[in-house]
Amino acid sequence: MSKSGAHPLAVSPSESRLKSSRARLLRTVALLSIFSAVTGCSAIDRLSQIGETPKLNAIENPTAQPGYKPVSMPMPKPEAVSYNPNSLWRNGSRSFFKDQRAHQVGDLLTVTVNITDTANFNNETQQNRTNTVDSGVTDFIGSKTLGAQAQKVLPGRLLTADGTSTFDGKGSIQRQETLQTNVAAVVTQVLPNGNLVVEGKQEIRVNYEIRELIVAGIVRPEDIQSDNTIDSSKIAQARISYGGRGQISDIQQPPYGQQVMDILLPF
Known part of the structure; x- marks a missing residue:
């Protein structure tokens, strides 16, 4: 016991408030550090592009992208090709002449995107x-x-x-969407039953804005027209994305801080 009668380990109210303030400050600094680490790279990239047009992405091999997985679908048993004696025809053929439509990996075909969606x-x-x-x-x-x-x-x-x-x-809910455009896609995989896995990406830069169109899915060779085109409504497991990036897209998005608060705040 000290001379004043107070316990030597006792903490005064002022010291307690000081420790509490320090703890709150440390928590705030930690949250700001995490937030800066998450948004820092994106903010630095945007700052480095001030006064410049958005850069186009390099042409890439879809099968070499991280996370790419070959498509696996239910398949029938394969049938052997049989040839008839003294005949130019074989089973599975669509024409006596060379078919110009896409049928193997690396071939190109044009996807006609025609979406008119109305929901009420x-x-x-x-x-x-x-x-x-x-x-x-x-x-x-x-x-x-x-x-x-x-x-x-x-x-x-x-x-x-x-x-x-x-x-x-x-x-x-009232929704009305219309999208009409064409995009060239490349065959990335041929399934055992002959169906084709296709993927196409198109980027168009106008001034300081880039528009991106991505189409992917599974098509049946019989649905490909004679001019090597196919309608998007005939693509199975279709994934169609149409968006953009650039100055206009950045203005249309709320700031990072507001997005974080919208996620964290319970009210």
């Missing part, structure tokens, strides 16, 4: 419930024969509860 949904749900519970004893151990003071102490109604629940939910 209007839903409403209503719910209303009222509950009342009233339970009691009219004469608890002869409370009526006792005095007024005793009746105040003894229970009359053991349980009284009222509940009301009301819910009214409405939802409405």
